[in-house]
Amino acid sequence: MSENIQQKYNERLRRYQAAIALEMPDRIPISAGSNYFAEVYAGHTNQEFIYDVDKWKEADVKFVNDFPEVDAFRSGRFWGPLHDAVGFNMYKLPGRELSPRTQFQFVEGERMKADEYDLLINDPVNFLFERFLPRTLNDFKEPGSARANVALIKGAMASAMLGGFMRNRSMYLQSELGMPNSMGGVFLAPFDYLADGLRGLRGVMLDVRRQPDKILEACEALIPDIVNAGLAIADPLRRSPIFLPLHRGAFPFLSPKQFDELYWPSLKKTMLMFIDAGYTIRAYLEGDWGPNWHHFRELPKGKVLCDIDVQGDIFKAKEDLGGYQCIAGGMPDSLLILGAPAEVKERVKLLCETVGKDGGFIINGGCGIPYDTKPENFKAMLEAVLEYGRYSDTFDFEIHMSPTPPAGWQPPRRRVVTPWEVKLQELGGVKGEESPIKKNWEMLEHMAFNWLFSWLW
Amino acid sequence: MxxxxxxxxxxxxxxxxxxxxxxxxxxxxxxxxxxxxxxxxxxxxxxxxxxxxxxxxxxxxxxxxxxxxxxxxxxxFPKNTAQKEFKLIMGTIEGDIHDLGKNIVINLLRSVGFEVLDLGVDVQPGDFVECVRETGASVIGISVLLTFSINSVKKVIKLLGEAGLRDKVTVVIGGYPINERIREYTGADYYETDAVKAVELFKRIIMEKEGS
Structure with missing residues (x-):
């Protein structure tokens, strides 16, 4: 990496990390977690972007070169061939079921039945293989068949390939473009695993009334696996926050009482486990979180960047979260899509003078920059931040980067399908040293379980 | 009571x-x-x-x-129910498969006694217009959750105009990203983002139509 690029990378990362940590950077950072706009700005269709990883580089290069003011960046992470390999039916993809020029969409469904909570809680491996995966992966409808077996092999290979693509992309962004990742890795709130992929929205909302105890029990049981699966794909150097899209905790899905009892406790516990492991979190408060976001004050200060969606009131968010957590957002989607540059600048000026004036603020759309943002509006937003969002010429802040967790940290128990003890017994003992054999056996078993778990959402 | x-x-x-x-x-x-x-x-x-x-x-x-x-x-229920008179057509716009909000509004509308024809999700702009022709309904509710699909809503309004039906039909759009700017852009008559308020709005529109 040339010195100049390295310097640029450090400058951006410092600014981004400082704001998250509630320190004052030199200016308000500009960062979308999901930059949908960047996916199509170079002229690719949504299908091309999802199906051809070579397009990622072209898109990233054009976007970063044209908009160098952006401080941290991430665009799409879906790779269509992985979905196709197993017939993942939780999403409709552009160019497959949808027109090539539209966005991917989540498909609601009841992929876990109301009476399957105990199985999920007590025997998740069996639950996944016998119940959930046959309903979720169209190529795995008949477990044990050649087609189903090949689907798993293809799926595992495709996941490994995707991991490589993502890593290369990250390296390229860093070493050639000097651009940090705005997020790395992902996890959901335990309740949202139930509400999204497992029971579906309708199913979980009925369970809220009919069997709330089962929801609580399942949320608790899911935590260790959520944490392990999230850590497996997070930034190994702990520079970028882990992505946490929050869904059904928004107003008006649950009442405040339901939120406090069913949604928050397991979410808080999960977040604290990531924070204890040395990570920060970038949480999308999707929809209107106004009645519930005060809970984020219960977490260690400056550890959870909260993206405020367009339905949330950014000014109120600042009032409620200022001094506790950094917030991101403030640019309405409709303004970026339909407005004019002068209006965009006016809005940025207002944000800089109010929510941004004493730090703890990152400029963004509502959890992302929409696909159909007008380029001249995006440009106007960046120019206005440079004009109105400056705090100082220099600032003190040391980049946080650590390949190891804090001293004394232990991962939650790691799940395997076949424990080493069973294997060892079958082998009748080993003739050499046991530990390297055991360690790698368990590592691959654990990776396999994480892979199965990854289809929950 | x-x-x-x-x-x-x-x-x-x-x-x-x-x-x-x-x-x-x-x-x-x-x-x-x-x-x-x-x-x-x-x-x-x-x-x-x-x-x-x-x-x-x-x-x-x-x-x-x-x-x-x-x-x-x-x-x-008696078997041969008479042809229902639909006053209202509802659907989620082309390219969008969200149906939670639409279904809640439809359920509430039915519970206050309206006959609602549900066209489902991913409804082509032309299908809304065709349905108005076939049923004579004078109110359309369009659900839109993706900003990507706003232009398809605009197209519904345009097609209604071309079919000479624009003056007869009131178009209401709803869904969380909708605001006055988007309503104005699409040319719809009203917008609402809250399910219960949407039902009140539909009631008002239909009462006015019946009064006139």
Whole structure:
């Protein structure tokens, strides 16, 4: 990496990390977690972007070169061939079921039945293989068949390939473009695993009334696996926050009482486990979180960047979260899509003078920059931040980067399908040293379980 | 007057509701009378929702209870029901498959007595217009959750104009990203982002139309 690029990378990362940590950077950072706009700005269709990883580089290069003011960046992470390999039916993809020029969409469904909570809680491996995966992966409808077996092999290979693509992309962004990742890795709130992929929205909302105890029990049981699966794909150097899209905790899905009892406790516990492991979190408060976001004050200060969606009131968010957590957002989607540059600048000026004036603020759309943002509006937003969002010429802040967790940290128990003890017994003992054999056996078993778990959402 | 059934639905007591409905059927009340009471119950649910006593989880529960009631009553409805008169057409716009909000609004509209024709999700702009021609409905509700699909809504309005139907038809758009700027851009007549307020809006529109 040339010195100049390295310097640029450090400058951006410092600014981004400082704001998250509630320190004052030199200016308000500009960062979308999901930059949908960047996916199509170079002229690719949504299908091309999802199906051809070579397009990622072209898109990233054009976007970063044209908009160098952006401080941290991430665009799409879906790779269509992985979905196709197993017939993942939780999403409709552009160019497959949808027109090539539209966005991917989540498909609601009841992929876990109301009476399957105990199985999920007590025997998740069996639950996944016998119940959930046959309903979720169209190529795995008949477990044990050649087609189903090949689907798993293809799926595992495709996941490994995707991991490589993502890593290369990250390296390229860093070493050639000097651009940090705005997020790395992902996890959901335990309740949202139930509400999204497992029971579906309708199913979980009925369970809220009919069997709330089962929801609580399942949320608790899911935590260790959520944490392990999230850590497996997070930034190994702990520079970028882990992505946490929050869904059904928004107003008006649950009442405040339901939120406090069913949604928050397991979410808080999960977040604290990531924070204890040395990570920060970038949480999308999707929809209107106004009645519930005060809970984020219960977490260690400056550890959870909260993206405020367009339905949330950014000014109120600042009032409620200022001094506790950094917030991101403030640019309405409709303004970026339909407005004019002068209006965009006016809005940025207002944000800089109010929510941004004493730090703890990152400029963004509502959890992302929409696909159909007008380029001249995006440009106007960046120019206005440079004009109105400056705090100082220099600032003190040391980049946080650590390949190891804090001293004394232990991962939650790691799940395997076949424990080493069973294997060892079958082998009748080993003739050499046991530990390297055991360690790698368990590592691959654990990776396999994480892979199965990854289809929950 | 609030009877036990209305109250049971309003309080989202599923088992009590279904038991009462079965008892009423046995004692000879007509399915229409029973449905009418249930509608009153659901109306109270809607009211409590707008007062933030109830939340979406509760609306979905009321929908589920109402569905259970209709299942019990189904065999008792007269077989050859007359052609329904649809006043309202609802659908989620082309390119968008979200249906939660649309279904809640439809359920509430039906519970206050409107006949709603549900075109489903991913509805082509031309299909809205075709449906107006076929049914003579004069109100369209379009659900749109993706900003990507806003241009398809605009197209509905354009096609209505080309078909000479624009003056006869009131178009309401709804969904969380919608605001006045988007309404103006699409050329729709009204917008609403809250399910219960949307029902009030539809009521007002239809009353005005009937008054005129």
């Amino acid at each position: 609030i009877n036990g059934l209305i109250k049971a639905i309003a309080n989202l007591e599923e088992e009590t509701t279904l038991r009462l409905v079965r008892e009423k059927v046995e004692s000879g009340e007509t399915p229409l009378e029973i449905v009418e009471q249930c509608r009153k119950g659901v109306e109270i649910v809607g009211k409590r929702y707008s007062e933030e006593i109830y939340y979406l989880s509760d609306l979905i529960m009321s929908e589920e209870i109402f569905r259970g009631v209709m299942e019990i009553l189904e065999p008792y």
